[in-house]
Amino acid sequence: MSRYTFSMEPRADQGLSLSELAERVNVEPRTIRSYIEKGLLPGAEARGPKSFYTKEHLDRLRVIQILRQAGRDATLEEIRLLLQQLSAEQLEGIAEGYIQVGGLVRSPDIEPATDTAVDYLQRLKSEGGRSRPASAKNVTRPGSARESRGAPVSELVDALQRLAGTRISAPAARGQDWYRIEITPDVELHIRGEFGDQQKLQFRRVADLLRNLLTRKSSPTDSS
């Protein structure tokens, strides 16, 4: 039997410098900086010469590389949105390779039905009792063997959406909805796009952080 065991990387847990992090994932430090600027990666822990990067940075960088490799047409903005949907556990899973993104394509057999059983049965009746040929092709007899193949790149986004369990909005476009969160009576956070519950929750957490920061600014304990 072969069971998977997580391979932890203690050095990363202890903290990596920018050059160490870059070396681990074989990219230039300036690429990492640009990812941070574009919101794909959080900034370093601490500041100045004591700054360091954690295993989460490493996982994120690896996932970015995997996503770029799997979806050659995926833009950094799309990847940023995808990353927002993934939990730390999922990021680690993809980074470590035990969740393989490229093949995360749900079988048509388990595609959630968009109508009810009553709708389906009424449609079946109106079609004279013929079942839908589109799904009939997915009914295979036990014992049938097929060669598996890599998932098409275009299915990457769908795959990650399923992995994240939420809808991922496309990059902002004209006419899309605005999501508004009040930070303080004078400050609001506006985000354009369509977002799933998990993403909205993250935005609310960001808003909470901002609120805390704004409140702390005027706090007497923050003398700096």
Place this chain on the structure above:
Amino acid sequence: MNNDTTQSLQMTLGFDRSLVSWRRQSVRYLVADITVPDAPKAQVSSGTPMNLAIVIDASGSMTGVPLEYAKTAARGVIERLQDDDRLSLVSFADYVITHMEPTRLNREARNRLLQAVAELGTRGCTNLCAGWLEGAEWSAKEMLASNLPNGRVILLSDGHANEGITDPIQLADIAANLRHRGVYTSAVGIGDGYSPDQLLAISEYGGGRMHDAERPEEIVEVVLGELGESRRTAADDVRLEIQTPPHTKIECLGGCPVSESGSFFTIALGGLVSGSRRQVVLRVSTSEGSEGEVLNFTGRLRWRQPDSTTEVCGNYAMAQLTRAASEALSQQPRDIERSQLAAQLWLGDMVRESVRHNRQGDYRAVQVYLEGQRKYFARYCQGLPEGPRMIRQFELLFGRTQRPMRERSLKEIALRHYKSSRSEVDHRSERRPDWDEYLSE
């Protein structure tokens, strides 16, 4: 997506052997071992009412004793269902009669239902599909009307459907579509005349169970047994998703509905009752590659809890194969328990296929098929504690299924493998001989 797995199904994945050849094709068996905790979210403990439709074959062949026992079974269901459960009653022959639309059970409703059962009589041909769909529709409507998470249909039939939709592939497709929408069907085949192909298609793809009632009095036992299993269902529409590396072939042993998309292989396991264990075996063929290369197989379960429409995902499990040179292959250890299970299910598949050809009278096909399997099966059984016994059973199968067999023997043999591959209970109280004894007739 509900990721609460505190009360969830648990699964491990593992291969019978962990090394494969890097120079040529290898075959290994991947075992998914699934355990269901005791009564986590079973319908019996959740307080969610059961939404059941009983669909009874009322064609001419059911006249007399079979119909009387079917009615006794229906009365038993009415008595055992709890207040607030829903029950519909439908019969079919050449046309369908709804004897009772979905009815919320209480004392007065029970009396009306018992009266409806008493009035049930036989007539005409067997439009099984129309009757089944009528029952399914009542369940589906009740789901909507009362905001219930699912509906269940128990379909009783003693004959081949000969009107309406009769093609097992088409029936399977409809069953799968209903399953996706939360309506699950179990089937009870009565006597020797029912079509196992049709009822298996409906129950396997419909997320339910297939039962056999050889004798009319057994109808009551199996219908009430099915009701009990429905009550103890902890997970509905359980699906095992396996993600495979490129250039691997994979097939499921044991006769479960399978589908494939991309590198995802999905096996529909139906409903699992609390406290049960289910083992699924996949035959994996690998091609040549480079030495030392690791092949990852990731799997997880998806299911619906009986008290909600929410889809639940289990945790990921993983197993690996490593491409190695022949010296390492010959010295690698073997997981005996998994190997034995794989051999048993392999034998079960050969039984199923042989029975199918035998029923069609195609004895030459049986011979060709089994001859093709013989050498590989014997080799795989070498070194297994149960290997010699399984090889003897194979030889019995090979010798006997190339001649006509009684329909009852074919049904018993197939049923035994069906039940054992799914770890399901045969609710008939009278014990039958072991399956291979039917080959000695």
